[in-house]
Amino acid sequence: MTDDRLWVEKYRPKSVSEIVGNAEAKTTFINWLEKGKKRKKKAVLLYGPAGVGKTALVNAASNQFGFTIIEMNASDKRTEKAINKVGKPATSYVSLDRFSVESKGNILFLDEVDGVFGQQDRGGIGAIVKIVKESLVPVVMAANDSDLKKLKPLKRICLLIRFYPVRIPLIITMLRKICLKENIEAEFEALERIACNSRGDMRSAINDLQSATAGKEILRLQDTILLKSRNKDVGMYDLLRGVFSAESVGEAATLINQSKIDYDEFLLSVSDNLPLRYTDPVDLAVAYNIVSRADVFRGRVGTENWRLLKYFFNLLAVALAVSPKSF
Ligand SMILES: Nc1ncnc2c1ncn2[C@@H]1O[C@H](COP(=O)(O)OP(=O)(O)OP(=O)(O)O)[C@@H](O)[C@H]1O
Ligand SMILES: [Mg+2]
Structure with missing residues (x-):
């Protein structure tokens, strides 16, 4: 049988030693984890660029040192209600089989919390602070954002652990x-x-x-040679130019995925520019139809389901590749 797994999954680090680079961050995190009740701070925030092993470290380390990770979505309203119960497995809505008797304890893991930083309507960073304060168990968070100003409110209650690009x-x-x-x-x-x-x-x-x-x-x-250079900070103009000249769905999706633009604004800009891309009215209609589906996904993503964003990205990329003639 052929193994068609993504290599990032297949070679996902299973132990801390398999995570390369960021030695200082790794040590700081493991020391915090191992300290148990003697921890000075109840929460840690691992922050730094994408793809450097933040999520991998949390999973590998807790597995290796016998902690049980309970992953929750920071921006989900239910999380607030659930956190108080996490420390008491018997009453928690989190399924019981995820709690191990041999576990050294439960750890609440809020991954990708930067999704809520800017969402003032949902309480933004204040909501996270509240979760940390109310949680009965230690809290681990991870974020891409390296904007220290935004992270400031977390500084008092969190140990901040910075990650750098891997050498x-x-x-x-x-x-x-x-x-x-x-x-x-x-x-x-x-x-x-x-x-x-x-x-x-x-x-x-x-x-x-x-x-x-x-x-x-x-x-x-x-x-x-054909590898596209990875540009970390693509603005709206460059992104539009990039996706409208992309030669495949994959290429467009990668570009959108890598950018940090405002998604609603991007959706509108794509709609505005579709008539320029498709001269054939049938192609244009198909493209608009896909964009409207992307819009539905954007709605579902809201401020809660950031994981759905990839479907949003992919649909927009598909909308731009309706007709090969238009490339
Ligand atoms: N330091 C590393 N050592 C070994 N493998 C790594 C490392 N960093 C990333 N990887 C590989 O990349 C995959 C993704 O890494 P991970 O999810 O930990 O990134 P991340 O820092 O959490 O990124 P993001 O900020 O986008 O969530 C891992 O499953 C692993 O295969
Ligand atoms: Mg991650």
Whole structure:
């Protein structure tokens, strides 16, 4: 049977030692975890760029040190109600089989909390502070945002642990290991190029390696030439230009996914620009139909289900690729 898993899943670190880089952040987090009741602060916030191992560290470390992770969505109203019960498994709505008798304790994990930072209508960062204060168990949070001003209210109640991009040589080493396991012979320059292009984002590097080697046993430098440079901060104008000149759904989706634009504004801008892309009225109608579905997803994402954003991104990307003629 062929294994068509994403390599980022297949090679997800199972123990702390498999997470490379950010040694200081790792040590600080593990020390905090191991301190138990002697912890000075009840909560930690791991923050830093995407794809560097924040979520991976929380999962690997709690698994390795025997803590039970209870993952909840910070922006979900139910979380507030549930947190008080997390410390008392018998009454919690979280299913009982997730609590282990041998567990050293439960830990509340609110991943990707930056989704709520700007959402003043939902209490924004204040809601998070409240969750931390009311929680009966230690709280671990992770965020991409490195805007210290926004994080300030958390500083008093949280141990802030900063993550940095993973260093290029460490990424190259990881890519080499994966190639070895996948029986792929890779030119050093090819791996170096993928690693440099990732700008310290291990997830993108592994994803790029997987797509550059698809169906190949040998990876040469020339196979990596088509990698798009990863631009961390794409503004609305560049993003629109990028997605409207993308040559595949995948490319458009990646661009949208990487940008930090206002999603509602982006949706409107895409709608406004569709008539420029599609001259055929049938294509245009199909594209508008898809955009309206994307809009429905945007509604469902709201401020609660950030995980649904990827469907929003993908639908918009599909709307831009209705007709190959238009590329
Ligand atoms: N430091 C690392 N060492 C080994 N693998 C890593 C590392 N960082 C990321 N990865 C790989 O990338 C995948 C995604 O990493 P992870 O989810 O931990 O990123 P993250 O920092 O939480 O990013 P985000 O801010 O986008 O949530 C992991 O499953 C793993 O395969
Ligand atoms: Mg994460």
